[in-house]
Amino acid sequence: MVFIIIILAVFLGDLLLKKYVEAKLPEGEERTLFRGKIRIRKYHNSGIALGGLSGHPLIIKRGTAGIILGLLIALASMLPKKGNTLRKTGLSLMLGGALCNWFDRFHQGMVTDYFSFRSKWRRFSRLVFNLSDICIFLGGLLALLGAGKKRK
Secondary structure, eight states, X not given: OHHHHHHHHHHHHHHHHHHHHHHHSOTTOEEEETTTTEEEEEEEESSSGXXXXXXXXXXXXXXXXXXXXXXXXHHHHHTTSSOOHHHHHHHHHHHHHHHHHHHHXXXXXXEEEEEEEOOSSHHHHHXXXXXXXXXXXXXXXXXXXXXXXXXX
């Protein structure tokens, strides 16, 4: 049950943040948090990570749906078994993030990103993320750590 709650919390949390940014943050405007370390700005990404495949929306939608199906199957096969908490948590985070970004693509044709980190590396500072992106990344790390832990 806790893993379903994680999926729903990521999905709904990011969906609400995206709706807030869409409604309250004008295009081109930027706000900062934590003494400028985090920048809040609205950015629409019609591609996948780093704007890749932006000219191929059907491939993105179908590919994302396939990944979501794979994550669902992996998590569903693990849920009845005891243990693997780290891996189940990682899969749940990835699934919640993937579902929310897919929902955005399906309904808007693009994903709304809204924050970036100020860094001395200019390329990193230009990247714009959303909560789903962070959950997908962290979930992937946890799932890998959980898979490695199981093998030992």
